[in-house]
Amino acid sequence: MVESFLTLVRIDSESGQEGALRDYLRERLQNLGMEVYEDEAGKVLGGEAGNLIAWKPGELSGPSIFLAAHMDTVVPGKGVKPVLEGEIIRSSGDTILGGDDKAGIAVILEALEVIKERNIPHSPLEVIFTVSEEQGLMGSKHLDFSRVRSKLGFVLDADGETGHIVVRAPTQNEFTVTVLGRAAHAGMNPEEGLNAICLAAYAINHLNIGRIDEETTCNLGVISGGRARNIVADRVELKGEVRSLTPAKLDAVTGEMMAVFQEKVGEKGGRCEVEVRHLYPAVNLDPEEPVVQIAVRAARTLGKEPVLARTGGGSDANIFNGQGIRCANLGIGMKKVHTTEEYIEVKSLVDSTRYILQIIEEAGKMGL
Numbered sequence: 138m139v140e141s142f143l144t145l146v147r148i149d150s151e152s153g154q155e156g157a158l159r160d161y162l163r164e165r166l167q168n169l170g171m172e173v174y175e176d177e178a179g180k181v182l183g184g185e186a187g188n189l190i191a192w193k194p195g196e197l198s199g200p201s202i203f204l205a206a207h208m209d210t211v212v213p214g215k216g217v218k219p220v221l222e223g224e225i226i227r228s229s230g231d232t233i234l235g236g237d238d239k240a241g242i243a244v245i246l247e248a249l250e251v252i253k254e255r256n257i258p259h260s261p262l263e264v265i266f267t268v269s270e271e272q273g274l275m276g277s278k279h280l281d282f283s284r285v286r287s288k289l290g291f292v293l294d295a296d297g298e299t300g301h302i303v304v305r306a307p308t309q310n311e312f313t314v315t316v317l318g319r320a321a322h323a324g325m326n327p328e329e330g331l332n333a334i335c336l337a338a339y340a341i342n343h344l345n346i347g348r349i350d351e352e353t354t355c356n357l358g359v360i361s362g363g364r365a366r367n368i369v370a371d372r373v374e375l376k377g378e379v380r381s382l383t384p385a386k387l388d389a390v391t392g393e394m395m396a397v398f399q400e401k402v403g404e405k406g407g408r409c410e411v412e413v414r415h416l417y418p419a420v421n422l423d424p425e426e427p428v429v430q431i432a433v434r435a436a437r438t439l440g441k442e443p444v445l446a447r448t449g450g451g452s453d454a455n456i457f458n459g460q461g462i463r464c465a466n467l468g469i470g471m472k473k474v475h476t477t478e479e480y481i482e483v484k485s486l487v488d489s490t491r492y493i494l495q496i497i498e499e500a501g502k503m504g505l
């Protein structure tokens with residue numbers, strides 16, 4: 138298991154450059170007796186590889202489930218030299234480790250190896266390895282869903298330990314607001330200008346930014362504009378986002394913010410151009426539905442108390458759920474991800490593998 142994980146993190150796979158890892162994984166999945174398909178996402182996105190979708194028929198009549206993880210990593214992710222220090226695997230400090238999400242991949246592969254070696258009966262299994270997740274879930278957004286047969290499954294890409302089951306995750310919008318005023322010479326005729334920086338400031342003062350309520354947040358993250366010190370600024374661009382666990386609130390808060398910009402900038406004689414883009418749908422799983430129940434029962438069988446969690450971030454699970462596939466994101470114990478201090482404990486890899494095996498067993502039982 139550790140060897141397999143170390144091999145995976147040594148294969149470079151920054152977003153868009155997953156070709157070598159795709160080749161390696163395709164071979165391993167085929168050796169596990171799976172039928173492997175690569176979709177066109179790589180071509181569409183201009184990356185080296187598409188998403189891999191693999192299928193293994195089962196002996197049991199339970200529902201097929203899929204297990205998913207993403208192949209790509211953030212930067213700096215080239216030339217990772219993993220260090221095994223006792224029970225901890227970390228990077229050598231100059232790169233990330235890439236446990237996000239190669240821990241998920243290693244766990245899925247190990248569980249499949251165990252099933253093969255011990256001839257464990259199971260219901261049909263599907264594996265989905267996506268590309269460009271770190272680029273805004275681009276791989277899963279372009280996944281060929283016509284090839285996905287399972288109606289429920291699990292993404293292995295959350296923090297938290299075994300038994301941490303993410304059942305709620307927000308939907309998100311991003312927006313760009315361009316505030317337009319009028320340029321003039323700052324010293325000679327400022328009264329002929331209309332300062333876009335001041336217009337933006339006036340509008341922002343009428344906005345609620347940050348945490349809106351328990352399940353809704355918004356942010357202004359970037360502001361840029363103006364041409365020179367001695368020109369009345371005629372243009373300012375703002376970039377921001379809104380997230381909510383409840384889709385109706387996402388729409389309400391986004392709409393309200395855009396209306397405030399229009400109204401307040403208009404009040405002062407300026408003009409506003411707004412552009413809103415919907416990034417991904419929410420995850421909202423019922424504690425009683427099968428996908429959650431499978432994960433809960435599997436955790437209890439292993440003596441772990443399941444935690445049904447909510448998160449403030451998006452993952453491939455959001456995209457799967459948006460396609461009507463019920464999907465929970467599972468904690469696999471990765472720590473300090475997206476930093477050069479990233480690490481994972483060997484115990485987390487082992488526990489997660491046991492957990493996935495138990496989940497597969499629970500799914501198999503559902504047909505009985």
Ligand SMILES: [Zn+2]
Pocket residue numbers: 207237238270294
């Ligand atoms: Zn991840």
